Amino acid sequence: xxxxxxxxxxxxxxxxxxxxxxxxxxxxxxxxxxxxxxxxxxxxxxxxxxxxxxxxxxxxxxxxxxxxxxxxxxxxxxxxxxxxxxxxxxxxxxxxxxxxxxxxxxxxxxxxxxxxxxxxxxxxxxxxxxxxxxxxxxxxxxxxxxxxxxxxxxxxxxxxxxxxxxxxxxxxxxxxxxxxxxxxxxxxxxxxxxxxxxxxxxxxxxxxxxxxxxxxxxxxxxxxxxxxxxxxxxxxxxxxxxxxxxxxxxxxxxxxxxxxxxxxxxxxxxxxxxxxxxxxxxxxxxxxxxxxxxxxxxxxxxxxxxxxxxxxxxxxxxxxxxxxxxxxxxxxxxxxxxxxxxxxxxxxxxxxxxxxxxxxxxxxxxxxxxxxxxxxxxxxxxxxxxxxxxxxxxxxxxxxxxxxxxxxxxxxxxxxxxxxxxxxxxxxxxxxxxxxxxxxxxxxxxxxxxxxxxxxxxxxxxxxxxxxxxxxxxxxxxxxxxxxxxxxxxxxxxxxxxxxxxxxxxxxxxxxxxxxxxxxxxxxxxxxxxxxxxxxxxxxxxxxxxxxxxxxxxxxxxxxxxxxxxxxxxxxxxxxxxxxxxxxxxxxxxxxxxxxxxxxxxxxxxxxxxxxx
Numbered sequence: 001x002x003x004x005x006x007x008x009x010x011x012x013x014x015x016x017x018x019x020x021x022x023x024x025x026x027x028x029x030x031x032x033x034x035x036x037x038x039x040x041x042x043x044x045x046x047x048x049x050x051x052x053x054x055x056x057x058x059x060x061x062x063x064x065x066x067x068x069x070x071x072x073x074x075x076x077x078x079x080x081x082x083x084x085x086x087x088x089x090x091x092x093x094x095x096x097x098x099x100x101x102x103x104x105x106x107x108x109x110x111x112x113x114x115x116x117x118x119x120x121x122x123x124x125x126x127x128x129x130x131x132x133x134x135x136x137x138x139x140x141x142x143x144x145x146x147x148x149x150x151x152x153x154x155x156x157x158x159x160x161x162x163x164x165x166x167x168x169x170x171x172x173x174x175x176x177x178x179x180x181x182x183x184x185x186x187x188x189x190x191x192x193x194x195x196x197x198x199x200x201x202x203x204x205x206x207x208x209x210x211x212x213x214x215x216x217x218x219x220x221x222x223x224x225x226x227x228x229x230x231x232x233x234x235x236x237x238x239x240x241x242x243x244x245x246x247x248x249x250x251x252x253x254x255x256x257x258x259x260x261x262x263x264x265x266x267x268x269x270x271x272x273x274x275x276x277x278x279x280x281x282x283x284x285x286x287x288x289x290x291x292x293x294x295x296x297x298x299x300x301x302x303x304x305x306x307x308x309x310x311x312x313x314x315x316x317x318x319x320x321x322x323x324x325x326x327x328x329x330x331x332x333x334x335x336x337x338x339x340x341x342x343x344x345x346x347x348x349x350x351x352x353x354x355x356x357x358x359x360x361x362x363x364x365x366x367x368x369x370x371x372x373x374x375x376x377x378x379x380x381x382x383x384x385x386x387x388x389x390x391x392x393x394x395x396x397x398x399x400x401x402x403x404x405x406x407x408x409x410x411x412x413x414x415x416x417x418x419x420x421x422x423x424x425x426x427x428x429x430x431x432x433x434x435x436x437x438x439x440x441x442x443x444x445x446x447x448x449x450x451x452x453x454x455x456x457x458x459x460x461x462x463x464x465x466x467x468x469x470x471x472x473x474x475x476x477x478x479x480x481x482x483x484x485x486x487x488x489x490x491x492x493x494x495x496x497x498x499x500x501x502x503x504x505x506x507x508x509x510x511x512x513x514x515x516x517x518x519x520x521x522x523x524x525x526x527x528x529x530x531x532x533x534x535x536x537x538x539x540x541x542x543x544x545x546x547x548x549x550x551x552x553x554x555x556x557x558x559x560x561x562x563x564x565x566x567x568x569x570x571x572x573x574x575x576x577x578x579x580x581x582x583x584x585x586x587x588x589x590x591x592x593x594x595x596x597x598x599x600x601x602x603x604x605x606x607x608x609x610x611x612x613x
Contacts, residue, residue: 001065008069014054021047022369025085026078033072039100042089044082067100078365111146113137120166125150157204158185266325266363268371277367291370304328322348325360381424387528398473405477405539406447407547416451417543430466433546445485452486456493476501483516502536510536563606570596584610
């Protein structure tokens, strides 16, 4: 079934919003007009996946079509990997039970690592979580990763995998083969106390949860020792053990019983505004998230302190732990204020390593992407504009860039194109095309002077909305000569906008930026180089396309004026009315006679000429 704007009038808004969406992995959350969540999905590339729902004329299955027709808005959460997106999707679907999702009725979508409730506990891979007093680590979506984690943890820490019960089975039988090949510590010998054994089990649990630094360090030492002794097979096995367990621990950023009730707060900032992202964990599960735009702030410490005070002053409750992405100065004072307000201790901390650092990094990624959408820029475009400003020594980041190019064919059909890049992206509604009026011969410098003067005359006279904005940067498709030709025009008109040229190599590819007296290479500024290349290619396309259109129109006009009684004015009237050769050919004799203001006989002759064009 094909989705149209009539099926859902919000589609144009949704398409525009999606065009600014990040390409990172994550989850998207579809909402209806009542802000109720109706569908949750995951994506390796959020922009591509969400775009597929709202694309014009998109063919959908009936269920998907029905869902899209009810979407009023959507939200999203950025993750570090597709695997994390999968875990988060599973968690959110269980939490919100959206109407259009195939809901999980039990926990078969998850696997757990179980630490049994015994004097000498074992590690087990299980599919269900029971209220049996055991400790459960997870949930995880990959049962294979869980099984591998348990197998490798048992090997690394030499935990027993037999069916014997301890301590009742101490010394009842000979130790099995695993002890002799050093894959088991030999608990059955009775040489390990309950305390010693449980200490080793805790190390294994720490290792599974977050790659305990002590355990990783020990295993790494063993791996390096094996490599030094040229036992590369053992070294490879040790390396694989580390990777297998760390893979199982990856999802703990999304669901982790250790986190319990915690808020994770991070703030992303640019020169204009800042965005705070709050990720809320309750009972070890990602419960909710929110983003707040703070306006322009300079002091990152004060910004975070102000946000904490304002955000929690209006809340009914507060978790015991708050994780920040950066240190603050008055943390103890704020903790005291919150403790008095909510009548329980509150700990504000900034993690420096481990899973909690990964969580604040995740919150920072979400804040950055929401900020990018708010100001209409992706992280890549922000980088490009900042690099360009630094390379050219601009007083501020060039949010609004204009670029000009001249195109002609042997002194005929001389035209210019103007393109606008706003926040690093093409802004086609402000594109302009110029027909050169005052230059009779081929002279790019004079043509550029005319175009720039006309552009800023319109700015000062306020005759055209497209010319109402003063650019932050002007680029000319040309070298130092073009810059030197245009500078006097800007000075005479009182325009102080930075001006540079774009120089191409022998293969017509962007090479450098011209200053009027030299060149600036952008070879080491890859993002900025890609941006100016895109701008130069775009302005060249606009100018040469307009020149080709003018050439065709003039060629048609010359053909038409071969008919007696059809001069330049009548030919221009016909070209203006019908615009294309195809439209001219479709016109009847009567229509041609009426448009050109000629008799039927002249119109018939005109029709014959047009049909032969």
